[in-house]
Amino acid sequence: MLGAFTFPPIDELFVWKDVLFKGTPFALNKTGILVLASSAILVFLFIKGSRKMQLVPRGLQNIVEMSYEFVDRGITKDIMGPAAGGWTPFLGTLFFFILFLNIWEIIPGIQFPPTSRMAIPFYLALQSYVIMLAVGFKNQGFRYVTHHIFPPGVPKALYILVTPIEIVSVFLVRPFSLAVRLLANMMAGHILLTAMALLTAYALTNAPPIAIGPFLLGIAVTGFEVLVAVLQAYIFTLLTAVFVAEGMEPLEHH
Amino acid sequence: MSLLLHLAAQNPGELQKGLSSIGAGIAYGAAAIGPGIGIGYVVGSAITAMARQPEMQGPVRTTMFLGIAFTEALALFGFVLFFLAKG
Numbered sequence: 001m002l003g004a005f006t007f008p009p010i011d012e013l014f015v016w017k018d019v020l021f022k023g024t025p026f027a028l029n030k031t032g033i034l035v036l037a038s039s040a041i042l043v044f045l046f047i048k049g050s051r052k053m054q055l056v057p058r059g060l061q062n063i064v065e066m067s068y069e070f071v072d073r074g075i076t077k078d079i080m081g082p083a084a085g086g087w088t089p090f091l092g093t094l095f096f097f098i099l100f101l102n103i104w105e106i107i108p109g110i111q112f113p114p115t116s117r118m119a120i121p122f123y124l125a126l127q128s129y130v131i132m133l134a135v136g137f138k139n140q141g142f143r144y145v146t147h148h149i150f151p152p153g154v155p156k157a158l159y160i161l162v163t164p165i166e167i168v169s170v171f172l173v174r175p176f177s178l179a180v181r182l183l184a185n186m187m188a189g190h191i192l193l194t195a196m197a198l199l200t201a202y203a204l205t206n207a208p209p210i211a212i213g214p215f216l217l218g219i220a221v222t223g224f225e226v227l228v229a230v231l232q233a234y235i236f237t238l239l240t241a242v243f244v245a246e247g248m249e250p251l252e253h254h
Numbered sequence: 255m256s257l258l259l260h261l262a263a264q265n266p267g268e269l270q271k272g273l274s275s276i277g278a279g280i281a282y283g284a285a286a287i288g289p290g291i292g293i294g295y296v297v298g299s300a301i302t303a304m305a306r307q308p309e310m311q312g313p314v315r316t317t318m319f320l321g322i323a324f325t326e327a328l329a330l331f332g333f334v335l336f337f338l339a340k341g
Binding site for chain 2: 234
């Protein structure tokens with residue numbers, strides 16, 4: 001009975017046709033429009049919330065201040081130290097941009113996270129990677145690299161083994177895993193939600209009483225995806241903060 | 255089994271597709287074992303730490319998420335590999 005059910009090929013779930021400016025290099029598909037929309041909403045909310053600042057915050061200003069403080073306390077000062085408050089605008093933008101991108105996954109009618117296309121996580125990871133290297137080189141010079149690939153306190157003979165591993169894990173796998181973590185999580189969530197929706201639709205036409213199973217499961221998965229969307233934005237920002245913080249303190253000589 | 259092989263011999267393209275699907279499934283399954291155990295250890299130890307010192311809950315939770323993120327990466331590489339291998 002269920003043998004006739006076929007899952008559509010993966011490309012059908014993630015590759016969208018161009019909608020605006022067809023044929024030009026600026027052609028936009030659903031992914032691009034959602035990215036632009038998220039940044040517009042983000043800018044609008046935060047500017048509107050902080051335009052008329054009052055001593056006793058109300059309404060939107062309250063939410064905006066709480067969001068800023070969450071990133072400031074929970075990520076910046078926790079990871080980079082109490083004096084690093086200047087990093088909050090960057091990390092806060094990163095956190096809320098990724099969160100707004102991820103949350104499209106569960107908005108009815110849209111239900112597609114732009115972060116499940118490699119271009120966006122890859123760009124964000126590349127940006128974090130460049131900032132991490134720039135901060136490291138600025139504060140520690142070339143010792144930033146040597147400190148990583150020749151970690152102190154390791155017996156000299158072990159460097160044959162340790163150095164290649166460290167080069168790969170710090171300078172190659174780090175940006176890659178940052179991008180893939182976000183991509184794979186959102187991709188898996190999207191596929192899971194699609195599977196539940198398609199199973200419900202299939203069961204409704206063939207054996208209606210069974211449809212309640214995938215339908216309820218789909219609702220549960222939607223709730224779980226809210227958690228994943230927030231958590232992945234948090235983890236991406238947290239890891240960026242950790243990587244940047246590594247290069248912030250000048251190294252003591254030994 | 256022999257019937258399957260007989261069918262496969264008739265259209266070799268199908269055999270390759272089927273085998274690569276099986277390989278992709280095994281690859282992801284194997285890639286999920288280690289991180290599964292690893293995340294279990296990370297969260298378990300974090301709970302122990304939080305129960306012993308509730309006042310350290312904030313830092314422990316942050317570090318726990320970091321540990322989960324690093325461990326989880328391996329499973330996600332497997333997930334990506336699944337799509338690459340399935341072809």
